[in-house]
Amino acid sequence: MKGGVSLLLYLISALGVGNGRHIFMSPLVTRARTVVIVILPETGVENTLYRQFGETIQKRSPYRTWSVIADLHGKAARLEDIPAIVWSVRDRLREEGFTADQYDLFLAGHGTSGLPVQLYASIYPAEVDGILLFNSYLRQGQIITFPVPILTISGDLDGVTRITQIADMLIDNISEDENEDDSLLQMSPIIVIEGVNHGSILTGELPEYFKTADVNSDLPIDRAIDKISDITRTFLVKTVDNDSGSKLSLLKESRKTLTLLQPIMEIKRMTLDSTLKSTWVTYAQIWLSGILGPNSAKMHVQSYVNRNLEPALMEQLDGSVTIFTFSEMVYSKDDVTDDDMPPASPRLMEIKSKLFKAERVQAVLSNSSVGGSIKSCRDINYASFVYTYHLAQNITRKRFDRTHSGIIFHEDIVARTKSEWEQQKLLVEQRDNVLHVTSVSWTSTSSEGIVYCKLLPPPRITEWIYVDSLL
Ligand SMILES: *[C@@H]1O[C@H](CO)[C@@H](O)[C@H](O)[C@H]1NC(C)=O
Numbered sequence: 001m002k003g004g005v006s007l008l009l010y011l012i013s014a015l016g017v018g019n020g021r022h023i024f025m026s027p028l029v030t031r032a033r034t035v036v037i038v039i040l041p042e043t044g045v046e047n048t049l050y051r052q053f054g055e056t057i058q059k060r061s062p063y064r065t066w067s068v069i070a071d072l073h074g075k076a077a078r079l080e081d082i083p084a085i086v087w088s089v090r091d092r093l094r095e096e097g098f099t100a101d102q103y104d105l106f107l108a109g110h111g112t113s114g115l116p117v118q119l120y121a122s123i124y125p126a127e128v129d130g131i132l133l134f135n136s137y138l139r140q141g142q143i144i145t146f147p148v149p150i151l152t153i154s155g156d157l158d159g160v161t162r163i164t165q166i167a168d169m170l171i172d173n174i175s176e177d178e179n180e181d182d183s184l185l186q187m188s189p190i191i192v193i194e195g196v197n198h199g200s201i202l203t204g205e206l207p208e209y210f211k212t213a214d215v216n217s218d219l220p221i222d223r224a225i226d227k228i229s230d231i232t233r234t235f236l237v238k239t240v241d242n243d244s245g246s247k248l249s250l251l252k253e254s255r256k257t258l259t260l261l262q263p264i265m266e267i268k269r270m271t272l273d274s275t276l277k278s279t280w281v282t283y284a285q286i287w288l289s290g291i292l293g294p295n296s297a298k299m300h301v302q303s304y305v306n307r308n309l310e311p312a313l314m315e316q317l318d319g320s321v322t323i324f325t326f327s328e329m330v331y332s333k334d335d336v337t338d339d340d341m342p343p344a345s346p347r348l349m350e351i352k353s354k355l356f357k358a359e360r361v362q363a364v365l366s367n368s369s370v371g372g373s374i375k376s377c378r379d380i381n382y383a384s385f386v387y388t389y390h391l392a393q394n395i396t397r398k399r400f401d402r403t404h405s406g407i408i409f410h411e412d413i414v415a416r417t418k419s420e421w422e423q424q425k426l427l428v429e430q431r432d433n434v435l436h437v438t439s440v441s442w443t444s445t446s447s448e449g450i451v452y453c454k455l456l457p458p459p460r461i462t463e464w465i466y467v468d469s470l471l
């Protein structure tokens with residue numbers, strides 16, 4: 001078939017939720033396997049804004065490819081809408097002379113539509129040959145067991161489906177040793193494209209609600225669509241023909257993504273690891289002690305989380321010191337929960353830490369060289385920023401530097417009593433483009449030499465550097 005794309009508007013006459021002006025774009029090539037890709041738009045986005053994307057996929061695809069853009073009447077896609085949509089697509093294919101075994105059907109969801117799409121595929125895996133999540137992601141823990149091939153494509157400038165959420169989704173199922181994850185990534189490639197935002201596959205604006213949350217894209221729309229269509233094509237070929245070259249190419253892209261996500265995961269793991277200890281609080285205690293030089297090796301700190309105990313310090317016979325610190329991770333209260341939505345991972349708001357003051361540690365490890373610049377809760381929080389910033393990839397740091405978004409660490413609020421300390425929250429406020437952080441401290445007057453600090457969790461800094469500062 002020569003010439004442009006013939007665009008057919010297909011109005012289904014049957015009653016029910018499947019009703020709609022789905023856009024059916026008929027194939028450009030005739031002699032090849034037939035493939036159908038059904039795209040569910042983001043909530044509130046007209047399906048016509050996906051035409052260029054649908055066409056580009058057809059042009060790139062080596063198959064006789066139908067692109068179908070579902071009409072959701074401007075509403076959010078719901079799981080119960082999908083059977084009717086799939087039915088109407090199959091019905092149309094039947095009219096064109098294809099029986100169900102003569103084509104492969106892929107279901108794709110953009111943004112919030114990604115969730116019903118994955119629910120549908122996990123309930124009816126025989127109905128689809130694979131799913132694609134554009135600017136969306138699989139629910140946590142599902143990646144290992146998902147019953148059909150799945151491709152996740154997002155952008156590092158997506159302010160709605162954030163890169164930090166994608167890292168969160170993966171963190172428990174990706175080992176720290178990068179090479180071990182090949183089989184997982186081969187099965188379910190995850191590709192975060194540099195410069196792409198939430199609206200990068202649309203030739204038009206996102207609804208206001210998403211637009212204000214989204215970061216500006218670095219990539220012109222045509223190039224973003226080309227790039228995403230290319231990856232989509234590769235996934236189709238990998239799935240339909242079990243093509244090893246395509247498999248390898250997706251694996252390479254996924255590994256690149258993993259490199260981008262690694263700092264975010266590392267920050268999260270060091271804040272709270274799987275054994276419920278916090279390397280971050282351990283660092284805080286070591287820095288706060290001010291012990292420098294060889295004697296710093298005589299300090300052994302173990303930082304336990306969510307046990308509300310006073311810290312303990314024990315001198316060992318060999319002259320070393322073991323310190324146990326205890327902290328509580330404070331999460332944001334759960335927002336409204338919706339049965340259809342995956343529970344949002346709760347946000348870590350502050351770390352209530354109980355540490356030893358420098359004087360106390362130095363009194364035990366006397367004859368140490370002492371110093372360092374970390375003397376208050378505020379200083380530890382500043383270190384959180386410096387650490388997170390330096391761990392980020394060059395591209396992330398460059399973008400952040402360009403925003404000139406400052407971050408100011410104010411003098412600690414000194415609580416008079418323990419209960420005052422308990423109640424006064426760590427203050428984190430964004431004013432204009434600047435983040436203001438104020439910690440709360442409480443210091444014991446007794447000889448125990450204990451200080452309580454409200455610490456800024458490093459993942460909050462990640463969120464600021466990677467996304468919020470760019471808005
Ligand atoms: C994958 O992650 C989920 C939680 O997100 C966890 O429950 C599960 O054990 C993990 N599976 C593997 C094999 O790591």
Ligand SMILES: *[C@@H]1O[C@H](CO)[C@@H](O)[C@H](O)[C@H]1NC(C)=O
Nearest residue numbers: 238239241242243244245247
């Ligand atoms: C796909 O190809 C791999 C080799 O690349 C092979 O091991 C596997 O059995 C093939 N799967 C199918 C379903 O043909």
Ligand SMILES: *[C@@H]1O[C@H](CO)[C@@H](O)[C@H](O)[C@H]1NC(C)=O
Nearest residue numbers: 293294295365366367368369
């Ligand atoms: C203190 O440290 C110095 C050098 O590190 C050493 O020569 C000296 O013997 C130490 N004194 C005591 C009392 O441990």
Ligand SMILES: *[C@@H]1O[C@H](CO)[C@@H](O)[C@H](O)[C@H]1NC(C)=O
Nearest residue numbers: 259392393394395396397398
């Ligand atoms: C990041 O930037 C530094 C200098 O700013 C450079 O030395 C380093 O090679 C860069 N790393 C990458 C991976 O590009």
